[in-house]
Amino acid sequence: MSLMSDIFTWWNGTTLSTRIYTKRRGRLVGEDAFGNKYYEDKKAKMPAGRLRRWVIYSGLAEASRVPADWHGWLHYINDELPGNDYKPK
Numbered sequence: 001m002s003l004m005s006d007i008f009t010w011w012n013g014t015t016l017s018t019r020i021y022t023k024r025r026g027r028l029v030g031e032d033a034f035g036n037k038y039y040e041d042k043k044a045k046m047p048a049g050r051l052r053r054w055v056i057y058s059g060l061a062e063a064s065r066v067p068a069d070w071h072g073w074l075h076y077i078n079d080e081l082p083g084n085d086y087k088p089k
Contacts, residue, residue, distance in 0.1 A: 014056055022056060030081050034058060034065050038073070050076060 014022070026039035035058030041051045053074050055066060066074065069082035 014061075018056070022054075026054075030070075030083070032067050032070055032082075034067075036066060036070070038070060 022039055025041055025044065027042045028037060029040050030038045032038070037056045037058070038053070039056065040053050044052065046052055053076075055070070055074060057065065059065075067082070069078075072078045073080075073082055
């Protein structure tokens, strides 16, 4: 991708600012079969007292590519990480 599309287009993948934020604040917690990576904030809590969670899509940002178990985790429906097949590097 070009630098301009990295800065301004979120639908083609992550923007430059999202990459920087993820590098500084994110803790990788897992990856699904589609290659999407799931992150949780290292320490900053939201007003409800929960850590912020987000996904970095592999390819186009399409929410329907998030499996149901990871969707539940992203939306605080369950706190257990889906699957035990992910091993952090």
